[in-house]
Amino acid sequence: MAKIVLEKLADAYNAQPRSEREFAVKELDMTWEQGGAYALLGPSGCGKTTLLNIISGLVTATRGRVLFDQRDVTLLPTEARNIAQVFQFPVVYDTLTVGENLAFPLRNRKVPRDAIKARVAEIARLLDLSAVLDRKARNLTADSKQKISLGRGLVRADVAAILLDEPLTVIDPHLKWRLRSTLKDIHRRLNATMIYVTHDQTEALTFADKVVVMHDGYVVQTGTPEELFNRPAHTFVGHFIGSPGMNVLPCTIEGATARIDGVPVALARAYPVLPAGARIELGVRPEFATLRARGAGLPVRVRRVDDLGRVRIARVELMGRALAATVPDSVEVGGEEASLVFDPACVHVYADGHLVSGEAIAGAR
Amino acid sequence: MNKIQDQRAWLLVLPVFALVAFSAVIPLMTVVNYSVQDTFGNNQFFWNGIGWYQELLDPKSQLGERFFDALWRTLLFSAIILLIEIPLGIGVALCMPRDGIGVAFSLVIMALPLLIPWNVVGTIWQIFARTDIGLFGYALSRLGLDYNYTLGILSAWITIIIMDVWHWTSLIALLCYAGLKSIPDAYYQAARIDGASRWAVFTTIQLPKMRRVLAIAILLRFMDSFMIYTEPFVLTGGGPGNATTFLSIDLVKLALGQFDLGKAAAMSIVYTLIILALCWVFWTVATTSEAERRPT
């Protein structure tokens, strides 16, 4: 397995891009550590599949370099990069048996027959495919076929990284967990560098140690699931991650107090300097926004309360914006009038969508 | 599709049934009728039982000899045609451009021979293969070859074969192209990652995906080549001598030319049965291999 470094990488839709907009992937620098389990998360069209294909070599980037363990592979074709890629739907060679499918890449590389047999058996054991080695590949279920696709990638011992492009898309929902745990298992056992592309935050957050969030060709944030949840670097990350997503409200800031619609909200940090002319917003997750009876706090109208068992989520309205808040067990919601209170430590300030870190408040803990 | 059981659907099917029955059943009954009768002329018929059939299927009789000669000729022709057109069609389909202006351009040109009336196909090659006024014939004679499709048996066969290849290969190529287009890119990408050679890509990805269309193409071409009439008729008239008299041509000669009703009728029945039998064999083979593919 290899460490993958992307240096000043960018990819445009055509050969002569004239503006930023014509880039499917805007310039970025990234390191994918050896043995890491990464998720590349984002909505459709954000450039994640393009980025994956640049790493695998199916697409050559317009600018920048790709390095595998210090080796410049930018111009190398896919076959020479030695990566494994699993696609959205299972790709198996219909006319071959499962065993022959797994042996295929090795046979193409003229590996001796005994070595092939041993390796195929080993991978089959790893993926729990030993029982079906002699069956025709086309007769198996979708999740088994995806395992075969994965197996074909793993069968080459010197594989640099395993790239997965939304591999659970065609799997039956009740079987997804099986394949997911197989993937985690593989990662643990082989210490493989795995990059998993998806638009589903649950898949990303459960699979990966580190998540890379992309939006509109930009890498918006890279971090552990906790970091993404607690400290979204961009309002997009706040929206996209978490269910329901982060609440975002326009506000004005004076020092360590924000004002929403005139109502003061205490902040945990001070923001003496903010970019001039920027759109200033407050972001707070529903988990840290609590609903109370009308009194202190932001006055809101309650539209609906959803009881999710574990917790109650209230859908409220403030300044024409729809927000979500948690309703503590002790609070009874009667009627439409209520107040919203934020936990100051979990309130973030954003300028034009980007997180502003602010300063510690003088004299505060 | 969940179909509902409803016998009233027969009303919807009735027009088709009536039309085809009228066109098929009545004539076939006539043919069967003729095949078991003989005539004194003057429209007087008497029962002949299986007499015509016996004569037809006896290689030593004049009719039988004529029939079997035509049969072998036709079988040979179909075999040669399939052996050339199927690989050529697949090859052309593989070489077709995947996208861009080339696609429409190629498709239009390739479709052209398929829409030319069959007699005009014959006429085109009639002119093109003549040594005095045709480019092809002229070129061959200038190369020193003894080429004359009206006099030489080999020349006649070669000309008819090239004409049929010219006429119908596009159909196979277009069908195979349709099959190839349905292969998602991911398969080719995976093959690249697996380091597969061009030949391996062909045998493990492309050929299997084309199986269904190939089966249809082979069936269609076999049937049509076995029934061929117009093009060779216009080109050589069945000659020189009998050299290119295929079954259909012989049958029409017998029926409409000589008005030998009984013999023609018997030959018609046997001819049709042969085709049905061969098609049935082919279809069973094709569908059993299709049945193996049911996922378990």
Added chain:
Amino acid sequence: MKPRSAVMALYLLFIVVPVYWLVNMSLKTNTEITTTLTLWPRTLTFDNYVKIFTDQSWYSGYIHSITYVIINTVLSVAVALPAAYAFSRYRFLGDKHLFFWLLTNRMAPPAVFALPFFNLYSAIGLFDTPWAVALAHCLFNVPLAVWILEGFMSGVPREIDEAAALDGYSLPRFFVRIFLPLIASGVGVAAFFCFMFSWVELLLARTLTTVNAKPIAATMTRTVSAAGMDWGLLAAAGVLTIVPGALVIWFVRNYIAKGFALGRV
């Protein structure tokens, strides 16, 4: 040039050259044809075409051919539509056998039908009319149309029929106003194939006509047996028969390029 493009170019050339040669012939005078072999006409002449457009025995051939082709296409598709709908939506006694029987008619050699049709259509008095040829061609075109249409119809879910019934549509009204637009491309494909098979067929067209409904194919082949071969005229007649087909392909080229993989193939 990449080998793929080279092969493709060679094949396209193979297809085009004989057609070019026919056009070439049609624009030459008979003297030029019989004296030298030239790659393009030295003395360009449209006389052959003029002859065809002005001589009734020639242009009537085209008119007759177009007539029976159109009759056949309309008839085949019209009759096939309800039948295909039945096969697509319903199970009924003998449905699979009927479908199979329809397809086997495609497998019958036209030569077998030459004589019986000759007798049949003479007997019912339709001999030597475009109707005879149109009806005769139905034998092969109707099964084809049913097969194609059934394929397209199966792609439309039953739920649409049921929703329309709930909305109060009667079957004919539903069929015309809702269903047909959904399978419009299928109807186009079926009509195209019916047109094609009827236009190109010679044997039955010639057998069932003599004078009044003589198709252009017969005119051309009977010219062959005449004493002096008028190659230029023959070539011009041939070129004119290719024109409808070429026009059709040109106009539907984008549909062909986009998806003839839809439906039955």
